[in-house]
Amino acid sequence: MTIVPAAEALDLDAETLAGHESVLYCRDEETGLRSIIAIHDTTLGPGLGGTRFKTYPSERDALHDVLRLSQGMTYKNAAAGLPFGGAKAVIIGDPRTDKTPELLRAYGRFVDALDGRYVTAADVGTNSDDLDIVGETTTHLTGRTVAAGGSGDSGPDTALGVFVAMRAAAERLWGAGGLKDRTVGVEGAGKVGGVLTKLLLDEGARVVVADPDPEARERVSAATAGAVQLAEYLGGPLEVYAPCALGATVTVARVNELGARLVCGAANNQLPTQDEDAALHEAGILWVPDYVANAGGVIHLVSGERLGRTRDEVTADVKRIADTAREVLSHSADAAIPTGAAADEMVAARLAAARA
Missing domain, CATH: 3.40.50.10860 (Leucine Dehydrogenase, chain A, domain 1)
Structure with a gap:
């Protein structure tokens, strides 16, 4: 070696x-x-x-x-308040x-x-x-x-974190009804997208699930008793776009094509360039930064396996992602800056405090 x-x-x-x-x-x-x-x-x-x-x-x-990806982990762990770097x-x-x-x-x-x-x-x-x-x-x-001796699959907690962040953002956009009766497009029918789909259905959302793999689509269909619309590739009209596959799919052109006003998903590195953060903001599209929304998996690993917290404590830790999302969205609105920039400022402050 x-x-x-x-x-x-x-x-x-x-x-x-x-x-x-x-x-x-x-x-x-x-x-x-x-x-x-x-x-x-x-x-x-x-x-x-x-x-x-x-x-x-x-x-x-x-x-x-x-x-x-490694830089994204620094931001994700810091935003989640975890005692780990990236x-x-x-x-x-x-x-x-x-x-x-x-x-x-x-x-x-x-x-x-x-x-x-x-x-x-x-x-x-x-x-x-x-x-x-x-x-x-x-x-x-x-x-x-x-x-x-481990904590097992972190996918369900990743999905839970995305869900509570999405619901918090939806409530900011549409009021107390949040995701109820909203059309959500989930891109990626893997272990995270499948769990997220069930959470959305339980919340009363209409769900479209897209994945080029027919076996993945079939698994989601079976798990949800056929309650979702399935597609090979995601199309509109949607109100919420949830990218849960690979990154670099979130652009203003793509989101406008889908008709979505809210973007929140589990994929890492969702923006192809940092310029897209400002472009989404200017277009009035609400984006929950990926490393804020998808931190449930790493919280699961740290809280459950490294820190030995109970299942109920881990779930509570994951659900606090909603509070982080609200903090980011409020700072973005108050400072009139894009949501990605608002999250980055929050992380930078935490890292500076730790260095001090």
Whole structure:
């Protein structure tokens, strides 16, 4: 196994990695592991963030993804009031064909080499069963199965956090009725989108679920007794757009095409560029910043597994995401600034206070 600075492995200039404390590249010829761990900021504690196992066009594309994701984790953990900094990892490859127990154990040794500065968890392409195997070679992880002493799948709490944030924003837009009788489009029928759909139906919303995978659509249909409209790709008219798949889908043009006034979902890095934050604000589209809305999963991991809180306490912690969303939306309105900028200011203040 070879572990070197990413700048050396990928022939990068220092400016590319500016703002990150450490970015490391690992290659293990025996198992085929190629992985990058990016530690963005440890002001509040060890860097905590999931491991994304994904096929990338190039290692540079993988690097770009892990840098954005790790910075997002700093903001997510700070906004949620957790005692952790931000970090993220990617494993380059197809999880359907390249994921093996040997590779996961090698990845665990990579994590372990950072001596606790990085605490890993699951993300796209990895799950609790994988973490049980990673945990054979490192203790610096969270999100293992319940049988292995972990807190299990964090997806339901991610969905719950998105739901309470969405409801808080809907009440701000439409009054006490909130989401009742509103048409919500959920993009992505995975483990988060499926749970979110059921919560929305229970609230009295009309739900459209879109996913290009017919098996994913069928799972949601079966779980909801056919109470949702299913589509391969999301179209309008909608009142709420919930991006719960991959990022970079939230643009003014896209939201206007859907007809939505509110955007709130579980996907990370929803905006393709920071300019879109101001554009959404100017267009009168209310966006709940992704790292505020989707923090339920990391709260589940930290409160339930790392801090040992009860199930009821974890649920209460997740539901407080609604208060954070209200705080961000109120600051945005009072200061006449975009919601993303308002959330960033809140996080910056918390980090500055911790450094002081």
